[in-house]
Amino acid sequence: MSGQTGFHRVNQAVVIGIGLIGGSLAWGLREWGGVTVCGYDASPETVSRAQSLGVIDYGADSLEAAVHDADAIFLAAPVGVAPAILRELSRLPLKEDCIISDVGSTKGDILRTAASYPSLSTRFIGGHPMAGSHQSGVEAARPHLFENAYYVLAPLPGTPLDRVRRLSDLLERSTRARLVIMDPDHHDRVVGAISHLPHVLAAALVNQVYGYNQTNEWYHRLAAGGFRDLTRVAASDPVMWRDILLSNREPLLDLLDDWTDGMERIRQAILAGRGEAIEAFFRQAKQAREGLPERKKGMIQPSWECFVDLPDRPGGIGEVATRLGEERISIANIGVMESREERPGALRLVFTDQDHWARAKECLKRHGYSVFDPDTDPAG
Template sequence: MIGRVLVAGLGLIGGSIALSIKRNHPKAEIMGYDIQETEREKAVAMKIVSEKAESFEKAAERADLIIMAAPVEETEKLMEQLSRITLKKEVTITDTGSTKGKTMRLADHLWPKKDRFIGGHPMAGSHQMGIQNAKSDLFENARYIFTPQSNVPSGKIDELMCWLSGTNAHFLTLDPEEHDYVTGIISHFPHIIAAGLANQAKGHAKKAPLVSLLAAGGFRDTTRIASSNPYMWKEIVKQNRNNLLSLLQEWQNEMNYIQSVLMENDDEAIVQFFEQAKEYRDSLPEPIKKAVSF
């Protein structure tokens, strides 16, 4: 496709999306904006964007496609800025935030005709941050979720999918509340548990250095995501607070249960606890083809 794309937020996700757009639409002009001058400069030096935008608003006025890839609360501020300026009539606006409910409620408030904003969430990434880790194939075979405002014409969604075809992701559309419920369970809550496990080990490691020395295989697998950006995750868990509070309550019940059967030395119940988990884990559908992982 030919046109001007603005990527705002030149980190891991913004950089990877820009690279995947370049791959399939080499004639597109890609403008990059970041709140940090250093990241704007890196994006140009790495040839990820063709033009460095000094002003988000000025670049947005010229864009045919605007992709906001900043942390979720910063994206909300960018959306507010967009709603106050005159954009091209046919512009497509999307984001990449990990939560969708609050973002879509804000979109409906800012654009009450509900025909403007297509929420987006590429369901792949890494615990690493920053444009230096961007990859054109980051989203290969991953799911990419859209939560369009209710009156966005289907042709606009098709157009966005075409722009993003270089991600080689599998697109699907979801209701924003359903999105937050599901991603709360399989992404946001596991980040809390991974951080909790890492914090627990840290407490013991102070007294017993062998804890860190022997931390391998299973511990590393289950806690890799504890190395993610704390500020980004602060925003994600706050946005999905209600779902996460109820999952935390469920988790405490689950832990109380395993504590009680262990106290009672109830062999059968202990086996059943692990058996149920294994049955569910083994039954998960295979990814379409393995997505990139770090």
């Protein structure tokens, strides 16, 4: 890093794109960061809704009006749109000490774009809060979404150190996340492996089974349990994932080559009937899976879940919900398992708060229910 000037506190921030991530960031900036937040979005209705919910202090009807007095600007627009917004910002008069950051899940592409504009190259710092939700839109925003999650910052080589410190200070106060400085190329490969590649594989598996189902409907009829869990992310927004994959093209191509090599090795083991090689394949995966860090917010696991063994009788689900409601435990989602193929329970409960998840398990066990944790119970 080069250059160090006076340390100026951020008092005025702008969030461009007020969905789940942008709205949660804006809300945290207001509530915990003590910052006045202006919101700008392609949808005026979204801006109005964000203001009525208390997510932002006020809205702007143009990008120029939004950023005029900004000490910090956050791009929370889709990955495919962010470069065009940077181009517009490069033409606008910004405050001398104004910092610009983003929240996209790829960093190399956006940083190369920022570096190409002299007016932005020393003020843009890539950012990626690694948390999310199964919900979307500003209505799903909450100020604690990023709490205890990793928040990656990827500055350009010539970024003044004081600007990195100012942004870090602001985000630590406003998000209560765990900030990490990371090389953008390293970030894109890591995130490509733990998020982007799994989305591709899930979509490919769903498409493959869909093709089989065209001539035999039993593929979809029996697609429950493990198949649904494994492919849940295939239901994500197609446009968003198109833009992410194109933005992270080179790392993802390398990862797909590695995946293809791995699949060919297990294919050859099956073809040759090498039982020891097949067992070793699954044993290594089992050990690696068990060695993953405990549940935390991040790209793969932004929620907590458990399974409840529930008799098939009228009112059973209502009783579970009532028990939890009496102790003010919030459930994000309830799913009735269509098959006990790989799970010991018949009811799947999802929580967005780890404390509520732990209290729910304790409550239900206290009332005589059998509760299973998918990460610690062998059957899960």
